[in-house]
Amino acid sequence: MIGIYLIAAFVISGLLFLNRNTLLNNLLLIAFVILQAGFTVYEYLHKGITELGFFRPDALGILLLGTLCIVCIPAILHSYLYIRNHKETTPRVRAIFFSALVMLITAVGAAYLANHIAVAWIFVEITTLSASALIYHHRNERSLEGTWKYVFICAISVTFIFIGILFLSMALRQVGSTDLSFDNLMSKASQLNMFWLRLAFLFIFTGFTAKLGLVPMYTAGIDAKDKAPAPAGALFATVLMNLGFVGIFRIYVVIAQTPLHDWANSVIMIAAFLSVFIATVYMVKVKNMKRIFAYSGIEHMGLVMLGVAAGGIGYYAAILHIILHAFVKSSLFFQFSQVYRTYQSKSIYDMGNYFKYNLTGAMILLLGFICVTAMPPSGLFISEFMIFRSLFQGHHLIVLVLVLILLTMIIWAFGKNIFKLLFAPPIGFNDSNVAIIRPVESLSQFALLALSVYLGLNPPLQFVNLIQEAIQKLPV
Amino acid sequence: MINVLLITFAMSLLYLSIANRLLTYIKILSLQGILLFGVAFIELNEISTLNLVLILLETIVFKAIAVPVFINYVIKRNNITREAEPFLPNFVSLIIVTLIIVVTIILSTSISDPYLNKIFFIVALATIFSGLYIIATRKKVITHVMGYMIIENGVFILSLAVGNEMPMLVNLGIMLDIFASVLILGIFVNKIGDVLKDVSVDQLRNLKD
Numbered sequence: 001m002i003g004i005y006l007i008a009a010f011v012i013s014g015l016l017f018l019n020r021n022t023l024l025n026n027l028l029l030i031a032f033v034i035l036q037a038g039f040t041v042y043e044y045l046h047k048g049i050t051e052l053g054f055f056r057p058d059a060l061g062i063l064l065l066g067t068l069c070i071v072c073i074p075a076i077l078h079s080y081l082y083i084r085n086h087k088e089t090t091p092r093v094r095a096i097f098f099s100a101l102v103m104l105i106t107a108v109g110a111a112y113l114a115n116h117i118a119v120a121w122i123f124v125e126i127t128t129l130s131a132s133a134l135i136y137h138h139r140n141e142r143s144l145e146g147t148w149k150y151v152f153i154c155a156i157s158v159t160f161i162f163i164g165i166l167f168l169s170m171a172l173r174q175v176g177s178t179d180l181s182f183d184n185l186m187s188k189a190s191q192l193n194m195f196w197l198r199l200a201f202l203f204i205f206t207g208f209t210a211k212l213g214l215v216p217m218y219t220a221g222i223d224a225k226d227k228a229p230a231p232a233g234a235l236f237a238t239v240l241m242n243l244g245f246v247g248i249f250r251i252y253v254v255i256a257q258t259p260l261h262d263w264a265n266s267v268i269m270i271a272a273f274l275s276v277f278i279a280t281v282y283m284v285k286v287k288n289m290k291r292i293f294a295y296s297g298i299e300h301m302g303l304v305m306l307g308v309a310a311g312g313i314g315y316y317a318a319i320l321h322i323i324l325h326a327f328v329k330s331s332l333f334f335q336f337s338q339v340y341r342t343y344q345s346k347s348i349y350d351m352g353n354y355f356k357y358n359l360t361g362a363m364i365l366l367l368g369f370i371c372v373t374a375m376p377p378s379g380l381f382i383s384e385f386m387i388f389r390s391l392f393q394g395h396h397l398i399v400l401v402l403v404l405i406l407l408t409m410i411i412w413a414f415g416k417n418i419f420k421l422l423f424a425p426p427i428g429f430n431d432s433n434v435a436i437i438r439p440v441e442s443l444s445q446f447a448l449l450a451l452s453v454y455l456g457l458n459p460p461l462q463f464v465n466l467i468q469e470a471i472q473k474l475p476v
Numbered sequence: 477m478i479n480v481l482l483i484t485f486a487m488s489l490l491y492l493s494i495a496n497r498l499l500t501y502i503k504i505l506s507l508q509g510i511l512l513f514g515v516a517f518i519e520l521n522e523i524s525t526l527n528l529v530l531i532l533l534e535t536i537v538f539k540a541i542a543v544p545v546f547i548n549y550v551i552k553r554n555n556i557t558r559e560a561e562p563f564l565p566n567f568v569s570l571i572i573v574t575l576i577i578v579v580t581i582i583l584s585t586s587i588s589d590p591y592l593n594k595i596f597f598i599v600a601l602a603t604i605f606s607g608l609y610i611i612a613t614r615k616k617v618i619t620h621v622m623g624y625m626i627i628e629n630g631v632f633i634l635s636l637a638v639g640n641e642m643p644m645l646v647n648l649g650i651m652l653d654i655f656a657s658v659l660i661l662g663i664f665v666n667k668i669g670d671v672l673k674d675v676s677v678d679q680l681r682n683l684k685d
Contacts, residue, residue, distance in 0.1 A: 122651075125652070142683065155624060159631055166631070170589070170591070170637075170638060173641060174591065226683070
């Protein structure tokens with residue numbers, strides 16, 4: 001099935017690229033959504049069966065593939081609205097945009113399921129290519145700069161991952177094996193050469209931080225989310241970050257079987273704590289709403305990796321957190337394109353009184369703020385609480401206290417800007433011809449936020465079992 | 477013979493650190509491509525003919541000819557001035573690159589792995605870190621691209637060290653090299669040249685917080 005899926009998706013992407021007709025464009029997008037949904041359901045029903053030798057839908061892959069499917073449908077819908085509202089978009093630019101969007105979603109999905117580190121790596125490269133086309137959508141100097149930085153940093157990061165893979169093969173050589181699939185690495189974990197494994201982990205971790213959005217390589221992602229159109233930014237801030245998590249998590253599971261486990265935990269904890277710290281510093285300072293959302297993503301990924309490093313209940317919380325974060329953050333990004341249509345600016349200084357101009361949208365932002373800062377009843381509250389518990393149980397009290405202080409500052413900084421946007425009157429804003437936005441365009445955001453609350457407070461048994469299965473190979 | 481080639485390669489890094497002109501950088505990149513072909517040809521004696529042809533194309537045609545010609549074209553077309561404009565004096569650069577090589581030698585002597593081909597490891601690691609150093613300390617965007625090409629050369633040497641057991645990894649390395657170079661240079665020649673006339677990093681400094 002995955003072979004059919006990949007071929008069909010790439011054919012759709014190619015047709016979108018060549019096509020200039022609006023009707024055909026929309027039909028192709030609908031076909032892709034159906035394909036993506038069908039593929040997700042099929043993989044869920046065929047869990048654990050290896051396909052084409054390199055792809056195996058395990059529990060983690062299926063969870064994130066489901067997340068991808070749920071996020072990508074509104075993403076395509078909002079992309080369609082975005083293009084329709086930008087009348088100046090030529091058919092050629094539109095064709096490139098949708099073609100790259102479909103390619104990005106396909107590559108992310110395939111990378112989730114890849115059971116071989118080199119195959120996952122190839123799809124990570126394809127995501128870089130398609131993401132750069134999306135960032136360059138507006139074809140001006142700023143978006144060029146964003147694209148250039150993203151491409152360059154991602155090129156270095158994929159090179160780092162490749163160096164990591166080479167070191168991994170050296171670690172395997174001692175065992176006399178050349179098979180770099182995750183299953184083989186798992187079964188031979190205890191016999192690997194520890195020196196090479198350590199180097200391999202360092203390089204692979206550093207490489208994937210560009211996608212995950214952790215220190216040291218988080219910078220490229222911020223510019224990308226800022227410069228890309230908001231629906232594409234929503235994908236970068238959610239499913240693409242999850243791809244970085246998958247890459248690190250799969251190699252972490254191997255490391256966890258070896259004596260290097262504690263060392264890897266310390267590496268991850270340092271990077272994660274620094275990420276939360278940097279996110280705090282910038283969220284206090286930044287005045288661009290989209291970049292505030294992007295830095296909020298850095299903070300959440302830092303929390304996720306803190307959960308992984310702390311262990312215990314933290315593993316469960318980490319996976320729950322990335323899934324719920326994907327729903328919440330994508331709805332905020334989708335809403336942002338409506339905010340931009342109202343104010344024609346990203347700066348917080350130009351915004352205000354949003355309740356007056358778009359009641360439904362303002363409610364989304366208010367609820368989204370409550371959800372993303374993990375206040376009850378947000379589902380993220382549950383997962384963050386479990387992460388804090390795991391830090392407490394792991395005797396990382398100093399880290400826990402510092403992180404809580406930083407999170408308080410983040411809530412203050414985020415709240416200050418959101419409430420300015422919602423309630424304070426804007427200065428020098430001419431509201432005589434504000435764009436009218438239909439409430440129905442906010443429907444998908446409500447659905448995503450509701451889903452995140454539901455999955456956090458009352459998770460279905462199937463969902464819990466899948467998360468438990470994803471982390472069962474990790475030592476308690 | 478491999479040792480001679482690899483040591484020449486390491487010496488080219490030292491020369492790179494004191495090079496003043498962009499043309500010298502391009503010539504060094506070209507020389508490195510030829511040296512890499514020699515290393516690959518001698519080292520990979522168990523490899524199939526098809527793979528060898530691929531490596532020949534990659535090293536000679538791509539690394540030694542296509543990329544340097546292309547960068548030269550970009551420089552001419554965009555009227556980029558010919559100085560490399562380092563942030564640090566050449567003397568300091570020379571010392572730092574020497575230190576990088578010394579540190580990698582010390583690091584490799586601490587490894588007790590009977591399968592390890594030490595000279596490959598030393599030269600590869602030194603090349604990767606020198607490339608990062610070049611990227612960090614040069615002002616122009618085009619020198620960043622060349623620094624990235626140098627990192628790629630280091631990765632290629634590293635992949636040759638395991639090339640006999642796992643030829644797939646050499647091929648993947650080649651794929652990475654071509655893919656990333658085409659992407660980076662493609663953006664460079666098509667877009668940056670049009671939007672920005674004088675290509676230095678100074679122009680690409682608007683996105684910040």
